[in-house]
Amino acid sequence: MKKFINHVDSLLDESLRGFAKAHADLVEVNPEPCFIKRKQPGNAGKVAVISGGGSGHEPLHSGYVGRGMLDAACPGQIFTSPGPDQMLAAAQAVENGGGVLFIVKNYAGDVMNFEMAAEMLECPVETVLVQDDISLPKEHDIGRRGVAGTLMVEKIVGAAAEEGADLAALKALGDRVAERTATFGVALSGCNVPALGGPTFTLPADKVELGVGIHGEHGRELMDFSSATEIVKRMGEAIEDELPLSKGQPVLLHVNGLGATTLMELYLVYELAYDFWKQHGLDIRRSLVGNYTTALDMAGCSISLTLLEDELTRLWDAPVHTPGLRWGC
Amino acid sequence: MKKFINHVDSLLDESLRGFAKAHADLVEVNPEPCFIKRKQPGNAGKVAVISGGGSGHEPLHSGYVGRGMLDAACPGQIFTSPGPDQMLAAAQAVENGGGVLFIVKNYAGDVMNFEMAAEMLECPVETVLVQDDISLPKEHDIGRRGVAGTLMVEKIVGAAAEEGADLAALKALGDRVAERTATFGVALSGCNVPALGGPTFTLPADKVELGVGIHGEHGRELMDFSSATEIVKRMGEAIEDELPLSKGQPVLLHVNGLGATTLMELYLVYELAYDFWKQHGLDIRRSLVGNYTTALDMAGCSISLTLLEDELTRLWDAPVHTPGLRWGC
Numbered sequence: 001m002k003k004f005i006n007h008v009d010s011l012l013d014e015s016l017r018g019f020a021k022a023h024a025d026l027v028e029v030n031p032e033p034c035f036i037k038r039k040q041p042g043n044a045g046k047v048a049v050i051s052g053g054g055s056g057h058e059p060l061h062s063g064y065v066g067r068g069m070l071d072a073a074c075p076g077q078i079f080t081s082p083g084p085d086q087m088l089a090a091a092q093a094v095e096n097g098g099g100v101l102f103i104v105k106n107y108a109g110d111v112m113n114f115e116m117a118a119e120m121l122e123c124p125v126e127t128v129l130v131q132d133d134i135s136l137p138k139e140h141d142i143g144r145r146g147v148a149g150t151l152m153v154e155k156i157v158g159a160a161a162e163e164g165a166d167l168a169a170l171k172a173l174g175d176r177v178a179e180r181t182a183t184f185g186v187a188l189s190g191c192n193v194p195a196l197g198g199p200t201f202t203l204p205a206d207k208v209e210l211g212v213g214i215h216g217e218h219g220r221e222l223m224d225f226s227s228a229t230e231i232v233k234r235m236g237e238a239i240e241d242e243l244p245l246s247k248g249q250p251v252l253l254h255v256n257g258l259g260a261t262t263l264m265e266l267y268l269v270y271e272l273a274y275d276f277w278k279q280h281g282l283d284i285r286r287s288l289v290g291n292y293t294t295a296l297d298m299a300g301c302s303i304s305l306t307l308l309e310d311e312l313t314r315l316w317d318a319p320v321h322t323p324g325l326r327w328g329c
Numbered sequence: 330m331k332k333f334i335n336h337v338d339s340l341l342d343e344s345l346r347g348f349a350k351a352h353a354d355l356v357e358v359n360p361e362p363c364f365i366k367r368k369q370p371g372n373a374g375k376v377a378v379i380s381g382g383g384s385g386h387e388p389l390h391s392g393y394v395g396r397g398m399l400d401a402a403c404p405g406q407i408f409t410s411p412g413p414d415q416m417l418a419a420a421q422a423v424e425n426g427g428g429v430l431f432i433v434k435n436y437a438g439d440v441m442n443f444e445m446a447a448e449m450l451e452c453p454v455e456t457v458l459v460q461d462d463i464s465l466p467k468e469h470d471i472g473r474r475g476v477a478g479t480l481m482v483e484k485i486v487g488a489a490a491e492e493g494a495d496l497a498a499l500k501a502l503g504d505r506v507a508e509r510t511a512t513f514g515v516a517l518s519g520c521n522v523p524a525l526g527g528p529t530f531t532l533p534a535d536k537v538e539l540g541v542g543i544h545g546e547h548g549r550e551l552m553d554f555s556s557a558t559e560i561v562k563r564m565g566e567a568i569e570d571e572l573p574l575s576k577g578q579p580v581l582l583h584v585n586g587l588g589a590t591t592l593m594e595l596y597l598v599y600e601l602a603y604d605f606w607k608q609h610g611l612d613i614r615r616s617l618v619g620n621y622t623t624a625l626d627m628a629g630c631s632i633s634l635t636l637l638e639d640e641l642t643r644l645w646d647a648p649v650h651t652p653g654l655r656w657g658c
Contacts, residue, residue: 002517002518002534002628003557004517004557004560004590005556005594005597011593014600014601015593015600018597018598018601018618019596021599021600021603021613021616055593056591056593058591058592188332225331259589260626260628262387264344265344266333267387268340268343270347271350284350287350289347289351291592296593297591301333326655
């Protein structure tokens with residue numbers, strides 16, 4: 001497998017060193033245990049907002065460390081949970097008198113390790129669990145996966161934390177955004193994992209995986225490849241079955257590329273999704289189109305909808321200054 | 330070929346409609362003849378800065394329309410020059426009393442059509458030709474190609490235009506940035522062109538194309554795939570042969586993804602390139618890492634170096650607010 005790497009074992013480390021140099025004005029990387037923290041800490045008493053998870057989804061989460069979003073992020077090896085020592089060290093480094101909020105995508109290893117870190121910390125800790133991937137049934141035995149909707153939780157909670165909201169308020173806000181967000185992904189190909197030396201799965205030339213996860217987990221069904229319009233319709237219908245949608249509902253529409261899909265296609269998907277939701281009477285107030293939560297080099301995309309209300313829209317618009325998301329400053 | 334498209338013929342149009350909706354605060358798309366213009370025009374007397382070229386390189390150029398960069402962009406079909414009617418209409422729409430500056434990547438069709446448009450325009454027009462791809466010899470019969478370095482020309486010239494520089498000054502500035510910029514690209518795979526129904530070229534599993542262009546044009550040689558360090562060394566040596574580098578020279582280092590290469594790899598390449606140039610005594614003052622000038626879904630990347638001086642650094646840092654590049658506002 002041809003990739004710009006030297007050795008599988010040093011990939012994350014070498015990549016993070018480049019990341020730290022390229023964004024030396026915004027972030028610092030602590031090598032051991034490994035975490036990324038923002039260079040300019042928030043005000044005293046600010047709640048420390050921390051996320052993390054396996055690598056391979058960049059810019060999530062490392063790219064969202066900075067003012068108005070995360071105080072720290074803990075990267076695991078590719079598609080592998082970071083350890084509790086990383087989360088503990090990150091929390092100790094950025095806790096600033098306001099306690100710690102963990103934002104955790106719902107994967108068994110991540111959940112367990114963040115729980116262990118929470119138990120070891122001596123300051124107040126709350127956790128927001130993100131389970132926005134609606135491709136699995138709600139009653140799935142390990143719950144639903146956290147995918148591209150994690151960005152909306154991190155952005156909105158991060159903005160409120162910057163404004164001085166306390167830990168209980170941030171926990172409630174994070175839960176509210178997570179509940180109001182649904183994502184559905186589609187793969188046109190698997191992704192190549194360096195440690196495997198090849199793809200996670202292979203799709204037949206005429207098939208599309210509906211409901212794929214960001215590690216290449218199987219979704220609901222293999223669908224015959226037809227047209228972008230048909231695929232987007234199926235994605236929209238799946239989301240429609242989940243969220244309490246009513247005419248005039250303001251929403252944020254996020255089309256996320258999984259890695260190898262061109263921006264031309266992502267904007268085309270956005271156009272079709274926009275039409276789909278307009279026909280359902282939704283008020284598309286905010287948009288985000290691009291590669292924000294990737295699955296290495298997978299060809300595919302996801303559509304996320306977050307139900308907005310004035311306060312959530314205001315927090316979405318609030319200034320953010322991170323390597324991967326920046327506006328208002 | 331599985332792609333998020335409906336028909337090859339409607340791909341650009343559907344994609345641009347989505348682009349216009351997703352960035353309705355920043356840009357407007359004129360459908361026929363097709364061009365993108367910024368929503369809030371600059372001050373009266375501001376020189377109109379316009380670029381364009383075949384699609385498939387997004388966010389270049391459409392994503393760089395907005396305050397502090399381009400006033401308009403003309404997209405052709407994928408890898409196909411836009412027509413002079415598009416350039417003429419774009420120029421007439423955004424010309425604001427200061428004349429027009431065309432920024433043109435050096436491809437025969439683009440050059441010819443921008444020249445035709447310049448002849449038809451009744452206002453003063455100047456053209457900056459970008460030929461930053463140093464993989465071809467300087468004396469190549471059609472000159473060198475314009476690739477990822479185009480962004481630096483558009484950003485720096487766009488900032489000066491916003492500040493009120495006149496047409497002659499912008500032409501001189503654009504030429505200066507273009508001369509001081511060198512790019513070298515490497516492909517790990519070809520890219521899939523929808524109209525072809527497949528890849529532009531296929532590389533053997535153990536080979537890398539050194540000096541590839543952004544349409545998959547052949548470069549200098551097929552190199553055995555070895556390590557990221559070896560590939561980056563070869564890229565650096567090629568650039569070193571071209572630019573007048575001296576110890577302490579301040580530079581902008583841009584690592585650009587060609588489409589399907591992960592951010593983890595791009596940051597790793599940045600780390601290696603940073604080391605390479607540090608060993609040569611350069612002062613790496615500014616960085617840009619990500620997918621800025623793509624070649625559809627090609628796996629690969631390019632390294633660009635721009636020789637900075639105080640004025641160029643100041644203009645690079647000046648506020649920019651476009652769909653694809655944003656800071657300072």
